Amino acid sequence: MSQVGSVSGQDSVSGVRVSVAAGMGEAGKPRLFDMVRLPVTWRPLVAARRSWLLHRILLVRIGAAMLVALVMAAGFQVRGGIAQVAIGIGDVMAGRVAAIGFGIEEISITGQSLTMEKDVVAALAIDGTSNIFNFDVEAARVRILQIPSVSDVRLRKIYPSALVIEISEVVPVARWRVDGVTFVIDGDGTQIAAAGPADESLPLVIGDGAADDAMAMIDALDGYPVLGEGLLALSRIADRRWDLIYDSGLRVKLPENGVGQALWQLNRAQQTSQILDRDLAVIDMRVAGIMALRLVERDQAETS
Numbered sequence: 001m002s003q004v005g006s007v008s009g010q011d012s013v014s015g016v017r018v019s020v021a022a023g024m025g026e027a028g029k030p031r032l033f034d035m036v037r038l039p040v041t042w043r044p045l046v047a048a049r050r051s052w053l054l055h056r057i058l059l060v061r062i063g064a065a066m067l068v069a070l071v072m073a074a075g076f077q078v079r080g081g082i083a084q085v086a087i088g089i090g091d092v093m094a095g096r097v098a099a100i101g102f103g104i105e106e107i108s109i110t111g112q113s114l115t116m117e118k119d120v121v122a123a124l125a126i127d128g129t130s131n132i133f134n135f136d137v138e139a140a141r142v143r144i145l146q147i148p149s150v151s152d153v154r155l156r157k158i159y160p161s162a163l164v165i166e167i168s169e170v171v172p173v174a175r176w177r178v179d180g181v182t183f184v185i186d187g188d189g190t191q192i193a194a195a196g197p198a199d200e201s202l203p204l205v206i207g208d209g210a211a212d213d214a215m216a217m218i219d220a221l222d223g224y225p226v227l228g229e230g231l232l233a234l235s236r237i238a239d240r241r242w243d244l245i246y247d248s249g250l251r252v253k254l255p256e257n258g259v260g261q262a263l264w265q266l267n268r269a270q271q272t273s274q275i276l277d278r279d280l281a282v283i284d285m286r287v288a289g290i291m292a293l294r295l296v297e298r299d300q301a302e303t304s
Contacts, residue, residue: 103131104163111167114149114184114193120165123147132157149192174203174218176211177233185211204232209239217242220260224267230276241286249296250276252283265291 104126109117123143126135137155144153144165152168172184175195182195184202189211195202205214217234221227227244235243242259244252254262262285269275269291275283284292 103161104135106158106162107165108162109165109167112149112169113198114169114172115147115167116193119147120144120167124163132159132161135163148190172199172202174205174211174214175199176214177204177206178208178210183211185214187215189214203234205234205236206245207236207239210234210236217259220263224263226270227263227267227276246276248276250280250283252276253286255286255288258288261288 107121107124109120112120123146124140125143135157137157141153141155144150144155144167149169150167151170154166156164158164170186170190170192172192173187174185176183176185176189176191182204183191184193184195184199185191191211203214203218205211205217213236214234221231221234230247231244232247233245235245237243241256242254244254246252252266266275266283266285270277278293279296280293281296282292282294284290284294
């Protein structure tokens, strides 16, 4: 059994005496160690170990932050490609769902008279990947409400492959003719749709700017029903004033201001003198308080 002894020596560098435990060498002689030749730890490694012990939490956080930054940078590089692939896969799967009997094959539309069916179908935005499951009812409803003639819409899915659309339309208040084309308009003057034979009973306004001010003039005339008899159209002149055009050919020129007073005077003249039934071409009321009359010009042969 080996024995362990103690060897004393003096450090040649520091002069400090040190004792080193040593085993027994050959022939029971103690083994001596030269302190100068003992391995010495590399100082930068010692500093690194010390830094790790003192600041390991901070170093771990810094390393984690760097790793996250690298991952995010790589993600930004490939994100576009991955997104495109994901979209492509989604479209393929949606198309397969439609192909097995869940595609939108039937569309029922009710409640429309002014609204074109093709406009409603276009607003649905149905394509080859649409099916009853991925069809967005609310998004389609928002798009349909953008059609001028639609005031409200109810849209339902009927499984496995049908849509039911119930439309409520804006109520038109007048027809507006401009540049040779006639539209129906709402109370705000918004163009709803092209006018048709079913709209002939609506008041007709003519000219640029007529749609914007039509409702005010229509409301004013509603107070004098007799003035509406035989009235063909309300013509907006230079977007400043109105002319009343009757089926007899008579034109009543109203003033730019004081329209209410002029209508009252015209209504009184009709009640007392049937002025609208006279053989007149023009009643000019553009000057307040004055009613200038112009007779219809007839050929002498016609009058004889």
